[in-house]
Structures are given as structure tokens and as C-alpha cells.
Amino acid sequence: MTLAPLREVIAKHGLDARKGLGQNFILDLNITRKIVRGAGDLTGVHVIEIGPGPGGLTRAILESPAADVHVIELDSRAIGIMEELKQTAGDRLHITEGDALEFNYDHVPAPRAIIANLPYHVASQLLIGWLQRASDFQSITIMLQKEMAQRLAAKPRTPEYGRLSVMCQWLCDVKILFDVPGSAFVPPPKVTSSIVHLIPHLSPPDVDFKKMEKTVALAFSQRRKMLKGILNANSHNGEKLLSEIGVLPTARAEELTIQQFTALAKLL
Numbered sequence: 001m002t003l004a005p006l007r008e009v010i011a012k013h014g015l016d017a018r019k020g021l022g023q024n025f026i027l028d029l030n031i032t033r034k035i036v037r038g039a040g041d042l043t044g045v046h047v048i049e050i051g052p053g054p055g056g057l058t059r060a061i062l063e064s065p066a067a068d069v070h071v072i073e074l075d076s077r078a079i080g081i082m083e084e085l086k087q088t089a090g091d092r093l094h095i096t097e098g099d100a101l102e103f104n105y106d107h108v109p110a111p112r113a114i115i116a117n118l119p120y121h122v123a124s125q126l127l128i129g130w131l132q133r134a135s136d137f138q139s140i141t142i143m144l145q146k147e148m149a150q151r152l153a154a155k156p157r158t159p160e161y162g163r164l165s166v167m168c169q170w171l172c173d174v175k176i177l178f179d180v181p182g183s184a185f186v187p188p189p190k191v192t193s194s195i196v197h198l199i200p201h202l203s204p205p206d207v208d209f210k211k212m213e214k215t216v217a218l219a220f221s222q223r224r225k226m227l228k229g230i231l232n233a234n235s236h237n238g239e240k241l242l243s244e245i246g247v248l249p250t251a252r253a254e255e256l257t258i259q260q261f262t263a264l265a266k267l268l
Contacts, residue, residue: 003059003085003088006025006027006029006054006055006056007027009054009055009081009084010025010054010186013054013077013078013080013081014077015053015054015075015077015078015081024117024185024186024187024188024189025053025054025056025185025186026056026057026117026180026184026185026186027054027056027186028056028184029056029059029060031180031184032056032057032059032060033060033063034178035057035060035115035117035141035143035195036057036060036061036063036064036115038141038177038178038195038197039113039115039139039141039197040139040197041065042061042064042065042066042113043065043066044065044066044067044111045066045067045111045112045113045138046066046067046068046070046108046109046110046111046112046113047061047064047066047067047068047069047070047112047113047114047115048069048070048071048072048105048108048112048113048114048115048116049061049069049070049071049072049114049115049116050071050072050100050114050116050117050118050119050126051072051073051074051075051078051100051116051117051118051119052071052073052078052081052082053073053075053078053081053117054078054081055078055081055082055085057115057116057117058071058082058085058093059085061115062085062089062092062093066092066113067092067109068091068092068093068094069089069092069093069094070094070096070107070108071093071094071095071096072096072098072099072100072103073095073096073097073098074097074098074099074100076097079095079097082095083095100122100126101122101125101126101129105133105136110136111138112136112137112138113137113138113139113140113141114130114137114139114140114141114142115141115142116141116142116143117142117143117193118142118143118144120144120145120148123142123144123145123148124148124164127140127142127164127168128167128213131167131168131171131172131209132209134171134172134198134200134201135200135204137200138199138200139197139198139199139200140172140197140198140200141177141195141196141197141198142195142196142198143180143193143194143195143196144193144194144196145191145192145193145194146179146191146192146193146194147160147191148164149176149193149194149195149196150176150194151164151165152164152165152168152169152174152176152196152198153165153168153169153174153175153176153196156254156255156256156257157254157255158254159254161254162220162223162253162254163216163217163220166216166258166261167212167213167216168198169258170205170212170258170261170262171200171201171205172198172199172200172201173198173199173201174196174197174198175196175197175198176194176195176196176197177194177195177196177197178194178195179192179193179194179195180192180193180194180195206262206266207262207265207266211265211268212261212262212265214265214268215261215264215265215268216253216261216265218230218231218234219253219256219261219264220253220254223252223253223254224252225252226249226250226251226252227242227247227249227251227252227253227256228242228249228250228251230253236268241264241267241268242264244263244267245260245263245264245267246260247260247264
């Protein structure tokens with residue numbers, strides 16, 4: 001069965017992009033195939049896609065050696081498109097209508113990987129949820145607004161380095177693969193996007209996720225302020241704690257490495 005061009009699919013199903021759903025569609029299959037290649041070897045992997053829309057990325061995943069694709073879509077108009085695609089893909093395409101924030105990922109067999117063009121307004125929430133169970137995924141390959149992607153990969157002592165940088169790099173190897181200009185989307189957003197590839201570390205984290213998250217949030221709550229003062233204001237002996245992890249009392253959150261944040265979380 002020959003698949004119709006994506007523009008025809010969008011017109012047939014009235015899938016005009018809705019701002020409230022953060023929709024911007026990629027119709028260039030060369031780009032979607034490049035994203036899937038960036039996800040690495042998918043042989044036998046059960047891939048999860050968030051918000052497939054007209055299915056450009058879904059088609060590229062189905063062309064790969066992935067075991068199957070589990071799409072999660074909130075927009076009922078796109079569900080009809082997925083049902084049509086299933087006529088070709090058969091049992092390799094599984095469709096869930098609903099909110100990805102509420103999806104039970106345990107329903108997808110292992111090994112699992114995520115490949116998705118994320119709506120910008122829920123990207124952080126989704127990512128934090130995945131990080132809490134990072135070891136459940138072989139990899140996470142996502143399209144984000146470029147500024148957010150830079151934050152995930154940022155190094156200490158840079159303006160972009162912050163809470164997401166620490167949490168992502170604590171649990172995963174983070175790599176920005178390539179940028180995608182706004183002109184590649186329908187409708188074209190006013191920002192550039194980036195493809196980010198995260199590979200969870202094999203060794204389990206040695207600090208509880210919530211404890212690490214709380215420590216990092218506290219440290220960056222006033223990023224211009226010295227950590228000693230922030231810790232003192234929260235009933236800790238800031239200078240003593242920082243001394244124990246080999247950090248000067250004048251240090252600010254953006255100066256600490258992932259290892260130093262981990263050491264601080266253990267002490268708090």
C-alpha cells in the first residue's frame with residue numbers, strides 16, 4: 001500500500017496545527033529519517049513516540065528495524081491518521097489516545113527507546129518523568145527548542161548550566177546531534193530546534209532521585225547568590241558542607257560539577 005504525501009494526509013484529516021497543543025509538523029522525510037538514524041541501532045527495540053501528528057516521524061521509525069512503535073497522541077484528529085497508517089504497519093504500530101504525562105510505560109516491552117518531537121510547553125515535564133526511570137530506556141532521542149537543548153548539554157561555569165543540565169548529565173550521556181531550522185516545520189516556529197540524544201548510564205545512581213532533585217533545585221534557587229548563604233538560610237552549615245566536598249565557600253551553583261552536586265546531595 002502506497003502512503004499518501006503528508007500534506008494530503010493533513011488536508012484530509014483537517015489537521016491544522018494548534019498552538020494550544022504545541023503542534024509544529026515536520027513534513028520532510030529526509031529530516032525524520034535523520035532523526036531516527038541518530039537514535040542508533042533500533043533492531044528489536046520497542047520505540048515510543050509522543051505526539052506523532054501526521055506521522056512523518058512514525059513512518060521513519062517504521063522503516064527502521066525497530067520491533068514496533070507505540071504512539072501516544074492527545075489530538076483525536078491525528079488518531080485517524082494513525083489508524084490509516086496501521087493498515088500498512090499492522091501489528092508493528094500501537095496507538096494510545098491520551099496524555100503522554102499519564103502514560104504507563106511499563107505497558108511497553110523492553111528494550112525501550114523514546115523518539116519524539118516534543119511539544120515545547122510540556123517538554124520539561126516529560127523529560128523529568130523519563131529521567132526518574134532513565135534505566136528503563138535504551139535511549140531517548142528528542143527534538144527540543146535549541147535553547148533548551150543547550151541547557152541539557154551545558155557545562156559548569158556557563159550561563160546555560162542549570163537544574164536540567166545537572167539532572168540530565170547525572171543520569172545520562174547527553175549529545176546534541178543537529179539543529180533543525182524553523183523553515184522545516186509547518187507552520188514554521190520562530191525558533192530553531194535541536195535533536196538531543198540521551199543514553200542512560202549503565203550504573204544506577206548512588207543518590208535517591210528526589211533527594212538529588214531537591215538539592216539541585218535549592219542550589220539554583222538563587223543562582224547569583226553564593227551557595228554558602230543559600231545553605232545557611234535553609235538550616236545547614238553551608239561553609240562546612242562545601243568544605244567537605246572540596247568547594248570554596250564563595251562558590252555559586254553554576255560552578256559545581258555533577259560529581260560535587262552528588263556529594264552535596266549525600267550530605268544534605
